[in-house]
Amino acid sequence: MAEVARIPLTETERRNRFAWLLTSAGGRGGALLILILLAAVFAVLAPNFLTSRNLLNILRQFAVPGILAIAQTLVIVTAGIDLSVAATAALSGSLLAVSYAHWGVPEPVAWLIGLGSGLVVGAVNGFVIRYWRVPDIIATLGTFSAVRGVALLVTGGLPAPSFARVVEGRSLPESVNTVGAGSLGPIPIIALVAGVVALAGGLVLRRTKLGRAAMAVGGNPVAAHASGISVGRTKFWIYVLSGLISAFAGILLAGRLSSANALMGEGMELQSIAAVVVGGTNLFGGEGTVGGTVIGILIIGVLSNGLNILGVAEFWQRVSNGLIIVAVVALDQWRRRAGTRGGRL
């Protein structure tokens, strides 16, 4: 490369440069700070909050919403949104349970059916958005409802496996129980798995062609075209990937609950969006990190757990949850504006 030349900055550029430093120093840092503050407050107020047992419990409980939020992150950086993640998880878990315990298929086949259902839902989302030009939010609102319906049809509205219909006295496959409810020493396996998914998701987003294309598509679709990126193809595969990850999360959820049902995980799609946004990912696409999302889901988890320990009623928790989400994002917006002095967006 040529010599690094130092040309003097103009006044505006100097200010912009400072603003840019501020912005990049914030981002995930802001959410991390809030997480630490929240944890500190609960550590003081709630007697049993800061015990390893409780902290591991938070990880166990929020592993599945966390994985869904990682899928959601990949979609949101493309400026899309996937309302069907939780429904897909419920369908996949239900299909796995029903196919294994009721239909009597072998264990690996049940896994394939579960994960495959996620690929199908993702492909349907991607197809409808790409070829029928249906807005992302509408397409996935459709699957959000339809997929739950299919899950209800598959399970007959009953928990699966349901005693009356099992063959050969089967319940959930052992492998599903292990990853969902087992632990490795003191650490819940489900939390470790979520950690691996987060690492893989981060790598996909930052290092692979698909991930970088996703960032580009969300950042500026026209510029993406000009850079040789197919916007339609990128979004299609991102939705397929989101479906696959959601399906995997659904199997873990079935394992954690020792049973699947068509309505499990309701509301988790909104929780996943909240985690993504709290984690500093731009809802309008083009910027975001999986690390931020992990912090986002931990904020939600710590908040709900801490309030539980403090004995705050569920009704109030819903209120405070909403307030915190809006407050964190408002803070982030304010920081960005202050940072760039109206320089962008």
Add this chain to the structure above:
Amino acid sequence: MPLLETQGLTKVFGGLHAIDDLDLHIEEGEIVSVIGPNGAGKTTFFNLVSGMIQPDSGKILFEGIDLVGLAPHQILELGIARTFQNVRLFQNMTVLENAMVGQHARTRSGPIRAILRTPGFRAEEEAIRRKAEEALAFFGTRLIGYRLEQPAFVLSYANRRRLEIARAMATEPKLLLLDEPTAGMNPRETLELTELIARLRDEKGFTICLIEHDMRVVRGVSDRVICLDYGRKIAEGTYHEVATNERVIEAYLGTKAVEGV
């Protein structure tokens, strides 16, 4: 065989013939300017060639391959890159990343290699970075040094335009379409870019087609000038021929009062 050739190219928006039965050709190694009054169909022509929109009829042949029906990324892979009248950058990406994205179509590492960070993946990353830096270094010191790591949104307007050209260069095109590259630049920057466009052809070997309103730029760089009006080619030739062509003057200034009204 011309590098780019259109035959009977037509694009209609509602009742408006934005491009009307257009035949033109660009030879390899040429610098061709497309001029014409506002609404003459210049940008529509670029949009058609780059696959952003599809024509209603006609052919667009690039090295003999018909581009009609191909998606923008496929056309880019064949070797046509463009810039935009209104700069389109990834605002939140750094200068270097913006230039690196340009090579997206030319990379092959899949997810497995990326996650395992195989030597092949790292070598490819290194090559992408080097090529991006090479494209950026073409603009002297304006886009390199500390600027490599700055996000695009802090750049000055002229630098954004330069970065967009660098991104297009990084796609390793044969044909470069520049849509008003000097719009919004001051006279000094315009002069500098005029020289740079000539260097893009002479040193990098790109064939260049540009839309330009600044006649000093057009005079400075063009081997050939094509003037469009209402989507039709009304004149073609050297700068001098086109600039003195009566129909061109009419198109820009209106018809003589003698003929009625």
